[in-house]
Amino acid sequence: MKAKKYDTESKLSQDELAEIKADMSREKEGSFVDLIWRYAKKYWVRSVVILVAITIAAISVAITPVITQELMKVAGNIIDPPVGPGQPPLPPGDLSSTTTGTWGMTWKQLVGLAIGAAVVDAVFVFISQYLAAMLGKQIEIDLRNEAVEKLIEEDMSYYSNKKIGDILTKVVSDTQIVGDQVAIVPVTFLNAVMTLIISLIMMFVVEWRLTLITIAVFAIVALGMGLSFAPLRKLNMKLRRTVTSLNGDVIDRINTIKLIKANGTERYEEERFNQLHKKFYDQAYDFNLAQALLITFLFVGINSVQVVVTIAAGLIYQNNTKELAVLVPTFIVSVQILIGPIMSLVRVMVGVLQASTSSRRMHAILTAPVLFNNRYRSQDGIDIKSLYGNIIFKDVEFAYPEKPHQIVFPKFNFTFEQGKSYAFVGETGSGKSTVSKLLLRFYDPTRGEILINNNINLKDVNLSSYLDHVGYVEQEPAIILGTVYDNIRYAKRDATDAQIIAASKKAKLHDLVMSWPDGYNTILGERGFMLSGGQKQRLVIARIFLKDPQLLILDEATSALDNIVEKEIQEQLDELMVGRTSITIAHRLSTIKNSNLILVLAPGKGVVEKGTFNELKNRPGLFQNLYEAGKTE
Numbered sequence: 001m002k003a004k005k006y007d008t009e010s011k012l013s014q015d016e017l018a019e020i021k022a023d024m025s026r027e028k029e030g031s032f033v034d035l036i037w038r039y040a041k042k043y044w045v046r047s048v049v050i051l052v053a054i055t056i057a058a059i060s061v062a063i064t065p066v067i068t069q070e071l072m073k074v075a076g077n078i079i080d081p082p083v084g085p086g087q088p089p090l091p092p093g094d095l096s097s098t099t100t101g102t103w104g105m106t107w108k109q110l111v112g113l114a115i116g117a118a119v120v121d122a123v124f125v126f127i128s129q130y131l132a133a134m135l136g137k138q139i140e141i142d143l144r145n146e147a148v149e150k151l152i153e154e155d156m157s158y159y160s161n162k163k164i165g166d167i168l169t170k171v172v173s174d175t176q177i178v179g180d181q182v183a184i185v186p187v188t189f190l191n192a193v194m195t196l197i198i199s200l201i202m203m204f205v206v207e208w209r210l211t212l213i214t215i216a217v218f219a220i221v222a223l224g225m226g227l228s229f230a231p232l233r234k235l236n237m238k239l240r241r242t243v244t245s246l247n248g249d250v251i252d253r254i255n256t257i258k259l260i261k262a263n264g265t266e267r268y269e270e271e272r273f274n275q276l277h278k279k280f281y282d283q284a285y286d287f288n289l290a291q292a293l294l295i296t297f298l299f300v301g302i303n304s305v306q307v308v309v310t311i312a313a314g315l316i317y318q319n320n321t322k323e324l325a326v327l328v329p330t331f332i333v334s335v336q337i338l339i340g341p342i343m344s345l346v347r348v349m350v351g352v353l354q355a356s357t358s359s360r361r362m363h364a365i366l367t368a369p370v371l372f373n374n375r376y377r378s379q380d381g382i383d384i385k386s387l388y389g390n391i392i393f394k395d396v397e398f399a400y401p402e403k404p405h406q407i408v409f410p411k412f413n414f415t416f417e418q419g420k421s422y423a424f425v426g427e428t429g430s431g432k433s434t435v436s437k438l439l440l441r442f443y444d445p446t447r448g449e450i451l452i453n454n455n456i457n458l459k460d461v462n463l464s465s466y467l468d469h470v471g472y473v474e475q476e477p478a479i480i481l482g483t484v485y486d487n488i489r490y491a492k493r494d495a496t497d498a499q500i501i502a503a504s505k506k507a508k509l510h511d512l513v514m515s516w517p518d519g520y521n522t523i524l525g526e527r528g529f530m531l532s533g534g535q536k537q538r539l540v541i542a543r544i545f546l547k548d549p550q551l552l553i554l555d556e557a558t559s560a561l562d563n564i565v566e567k568e569i570q571e572q573l574d575e576l577m578v579g580r581t582s583i584t585i586a587h588r589l590s591t592i593k594n595s596n597l598i599l600v601l602a603p604g605k606g607v608v609e610k611g612t613f614n615e616l617k618n619r620p621g622l623f624q625n626l627y628e629a630g631k632t633e
């Protein structure tokens, strides 16, 4: 009942079900085994060394029962020395140092051999574990780098329907799970399988009937493990989704902390979060219960082998007690050696359960389709050394890929002449900001083309080289975690401190920065908490002065500021605009009085009026309505 109150549980379950179904249907894609194979090929030298180390370690473990059997034979010969027919009894005395078994080795030599095998095992286990752990970390780093690269290259529409927390969980936590398991699973699996095979071969040599009985019991256990894999994986997937959703929720709430503080909803959030955790607890309960039941079944199954083997040996060798006395201990040692690898296989199964969910989620990120080629890397993109000539919108039509049926701009032809100032106005949702998104190539036109330098299609340029000449000021300026220097330098990575200070002076930011104890080395918060709206805007303007772009896009740059600050900032923006092509997206008409041309947009209709401020103000129409409404504000 409580879940309904917070409207989280029912909705999340629906989403989860859909996602789990999608995950199950992509079962073959991006599986953990594919991932291991991909990286084993990439790091093949290390992989081969690990494989060899595992093999040697497995052989040295598996020969232990054979050595034990030989030791038992030698012990038997010491206690009851064999005497050939018609030979005199052996003279009295200690025979233990000279008596040998089938291999011609004394018990001391055999003990030495067993110790040697244990040492070799220890050395090669260490080598394989160490190398595999380091390889796991390397793969984790590779995966994370690949994911971040991919996420940065993704087009904007990728982010419109995703929670940042989800992405973060995948990039940080799923890569870590994959990295950890990639180090553990193959090594443990190979080690266990090799030990199993070699031990079984040795056991066959010792007593094939008892070995077959042992295999039969283990086969039943393995069948149980195999059958439980799919349901366990499903439970694990649910659990991961809930963890992701929880992370997403925390990040979302931290991001909107001001909203919580302003509404006094701290208790509500606490309760809501408890409720979300209850769901997590329930799912963790289901998963852990299933896992504990499975492990109990395995323990019982594996331990029953010793009893079964002892009874079977008693029945087979009821008439040969000496052979029985040698065989049973040897076999129990063998069975005990087998228990280790089998328990390891259980751990492998749990590891694969977790890693297969995570690797598929990573695969989904790494293979997500990118809508367009931004030519950041490719050499074929046209390098833009300078922006010259006009910017032409030729038959541009646009609908967001997320909402392909909602046309924001019907066919639109327009030429932005070099060095002139333009402004877009219109009611909310008319598509003003969309113009800037097209010019920044966040999106490509659905139809038509945007031409720069007179006739170069924006799609064909190396985007990075084009953006070097574009300055963008938005309503909510982006401040990165770092010093004032770092923040301003973001616009021009090779700028000197002196250039940054000069730009800061032009933006009237310098005096403020110098009033702080650490000056330009002051760390600005992740989201610029230390700065007021006007100060943030000045910092962005300093960036633009530093960048000295040829095209300036001002997207409601001053609409969040009060009139006095707006006037000051506007003066700096006006100074910036001199000699550059500028496109201003404005709510307040006072900021665009001096524009060479104003374009008025209407929702779904595109440009409906054009003219200078004075022309439009005096002409009946949308602009005049906006102007009149503005006067009465």
Ligand SMILES: Nc1ncnc2c1ncn2[C@@H]1O[C@H](COP(=O)(O)OP(=O)(O)OP(=O)(O)O)[C@@H](O)[C@H]1O
Pocket (backbone or CB within 6 Å): 160, 400, 402, 403, 408, 426, 427, 428, 429, 430, 431, 432, 433, 434, 435
């Ligand atoms: N990422 C997106 N995916 C789908 N539709 C979008 C997206 N961004 C904006 N839209 C839609 O496109 C239309 C134009 O949006 P845009 O932000 O360009 O309007 P605007 O004129 O700048 O509005 P405002 O003055 O309120 O900022 C709106 O109907 C909006 O809902």
